[in-house]
Amino acid sequence: MQRAPYRIQPDGRRVTEPQRELPVARRVEVLVVGGGTAGVAAALAAARAGADTLLIERSGYVGGTGTGALMSLYSYPYEHIHGICRELINGMVDQGGAALGLVIPFDPECFKQVALAKLTAAGVGLMLYTWTADAIVEAGRVRGVVVEGKSGRQALLADVVIDASGDADVAARAGARCVVGREQDRKMRPMTVLFKMGPVDVQRIATYRAEHPEEFAPDPGHNVLELERRIVRLDGFFSIMKQGRERGQIDPNIHYLRLHGLAGPQGNLYVNSVRVYGVDGTRSEDLTRAQQEGMRQVSQLVRFLRAAVPGFARAELLETAASMGVRETRRIVGDYTLTIEDCGSHRRFPDAIISAVAHMVPGVEIHNPDGNEGAPEDPYLRELVLPFNEFSIPLRCLLPQSLEGMLVAGRCLSATHEADGWTRGQVVVMHTAEAAGIAAALAARQGVTPRRLDISALHAELRTAGVRFFLPE
Ligand SMILES: Cc1cc2nc3c(=O)[nH]c(=O)nc-3n(C[C@H](O)[C@H](O)[C@H](O)COP(=O)(O)OP(=O)(O)OC[C@H]3O[C@@H](n4cnc5c(N)ncnc54)[C@H](O)[C@@H]3O)c2cc1C
Numbered sequence: 001m002q003r004a005p006y007r008i009q010p011d012g013r014r015v016t017e018p019q020r021e022l023p024v025a026r027r028v029e030v031l032v033v034g035g036g037t038a039g040v041a042a043a044l045a046a047a048r049a050g051a052d053t054l055l056i057e058r059s060g061y062v063g064g065t066g067t068g069a070l071m072s073l074y075s076y077p078y079e080h081i082h083g084i085c086r087e088l089i090n091g092m093v094d095q096g097g098a099a100l101g102l103v104i105p106f107d108p109e110c111f112k113q114v115a116l117a118k119l120t121a122a123g124v125g126l127m128l129y130t131w132t133a134d135a136i137v138e139a140g141r142v143r144g145v146v147v148e149g150k151s152g153r154q155a156l157l158a159d160v161v162i163d164a165s166g167d168a169d170v171a172a173r174a175g176a177r178c179v180v181g182r183e184q185d186r187k188m189r190p191m192t193v194l195f196k197m198g199p200v201d202v203q204r205i206a207t208y209r210a211e212h213p214e215e216f217a218p219d220p221g222h223n224v225l226e227l228e229r230r231i232v233r234l235d236g237f238f239s240i241m242k243q244g245r246e247r248g249q250i251d252p253n254i255h256y257l258r259l260h261g262l263a264g265p266q267g268n269l270y271v272n273s274v275r276v277y278g279v280d281g282t283r284s285e286d287l288t289r290a291q292q293e294g295m296r297q298v299s300q301l302v303r304f305l306r307a308a309v310p311g312f313a314r315a316e317l318l319e320t321a322a323s324m325g326v327r328e329t330r331r332i333v334g335d336y337t338l339t340i341e342d343c344g345s346h347r348r349f350p351d352a353i354i355s356a357v358a359h360m361v362p363g364v365e366i367h368n369p370d371g372n373e374g375a376p377e378d379p380y381l382r383e384l385v386l387p388f389n390e391f392s393i394p395l396r397c398l399l400p401q402s403l404e405g406m407l408v409a410g411r412c413l414s415a416t417h418e419a420d421g422w423t424r425g426q427v428v429v430m431h432t433a434e435a436a437g438i439a440a441a442l443a444a445r446q447g448v449t450p451r452r453l454d455i456s457a458l459h460a461e462l463r464t465a466g467v468r469f470f471l472p473e
Contacts, residue, residue, distance in 0.1 A: 029444035031158035036064015038410030038433035039164035045437025054125040067108040068323035070194035076427040085430035135174035168412035176400035187369035189327035193294030198268030204311040256374035281326035334414025336396035349394035353435035358422035409433035
């Protein structure tokens with residue numbers, strides 16, 4: 001059948017897309033968009049709660065930032081980790097792909113395998129290499145999404161849609177109110193191209209650290225070298241990096257070296273030091289510019305590390321991340337917006353879905369959008385030793401205002417920029433997403449939208465799944 005043609009407008013500035021009918025490729029109970037940190041947990045939870053569940057992911061693998069962007073570290077006490085996140089970690093530990101300590105480094109390849117096996121076992125339908133391009137909304141209710149891929153443009157319909165795209169792509173396309181970045185100026189945290197180098201003489205780093213303790217962050221959570229257990233997470237080399245900056249050998253925005261990995265005395269380490277500021281991850285042009293700038297910083301850093309940083313003399317660049325590390329973009333404006341006061345006071349909510357911990361205190365900004373991260377005047381890495389503080393997230397933070405039929409999961413939930421510093425960590429993201437998956441399955445089963453869920457029924461389901469949450473006393 002011949003399709004109506006695209007029409008280029010006479011001024012050449014717009015093209016009119018022809019109206020067309022799309023095939024409905026699948027109709028499911030719960031549709032999860034984004035197979036990243038959140039999407040994996042949400043889809044597993046929804047399927048295990050009995051919902052016919054489909055997971056859409058634009059890449060050829062799952063894990064999102066934790067795998068594609070090589071951000072393979074959980075900074076979270078294992079004893080506070082529950083549910084699906086704990087199960088995934090245990091699965092990786094069993095295969096030698098993660099190690100438990102003050103922090104939990106893992107092998108991104110192992111996460112991909114373990115998560116994929118669990119998704120398959122739970123009966124989650126998967127559509128990889130599939131971009132979600134639009135939201136299907138009828139009378140204020142999200143009914144599904146439009147996807148693009150090698151099979152062309154298709155529609156997918158669902159009782160409940162979970163937006164786990166990180167960027168709130170579906171919510172934004174559906175017309176939900178969203179915010180980006182910091183409230184006062186919309187500035188976002190920097191982006192990073194992570195990369196892997198090896199073999200690194202980690203023992204040599206340990207010797208340098210013993211001789212120069214003042215060159216590393218005082219917080220034990222940022223200063224871990226447990227070589228027998230293969231756990232590395234180190235922020236520092238302050239003076240060496242200062243010299244590199246002053247000599248123009250590394251970018252002026254880089255004030256310290258951040259390393260992590262599953263490594264013993266010799267091994268491969270991930271470098272999380274590239275910093276690209278002033279870019280917006282919801283714009284392809286900015287992502288392209290950030291990638292170009294990030295790769296420039298990678299090549300400078302590799303050269304510099306080999307020449308100047310103890311332990312790196314023989315290390316090669318083994319891999320750069322397949323996808324850009326985007327820390328912050330859109331967040332929905334939900335029925336409730338979590339604030340830093342809520343986090344700092346551990347406010348309890350009648351509709352709490354999880355209780356989590358963050359290695360944070362109010363007033364501390366880890367990745368200041370203005371730059372200077374790790375600089376001598378930045379107390380975060382130079383002076384502070386932070387406790388783990390408990391906080392709660394209510395269901396309302398997952399419900400986009402004035403839209404029915406959908407939940408969000410992951411870093412795009414409704415929180416202020418400061419509170420986002422507490423909610424964006426991968427373990428918190430998986431905990432919240434697990435609750436979102438359970439809520440979506442329950443809503444589908446009861447034939448209501450997530451906003452109309454009976455909260456006590458949801459709490460009963462969450463308890464059965466072992467999700468940790470506290471209610472007001
Ligand atoms: C550089 C960096 C360092 C970090 N450091 C740490 C750390 O040390 N410890 C920690 O716990 N956390 C850290 N974080 C935070 C944490 O990794 C993220 O906040 C978290 O992984 C976000 O999870 P998510 O599922 O919301 O998003 P993601 O994991 O990014 O997943 C989103 C998924 O959706 C897919 N997707 C996006 N749009 C579409 C679309 N339109 N159609 C189809 N698929 C789509 C993506 O491909 C991706 O798989 C860091 C983040 C970054 C970027």
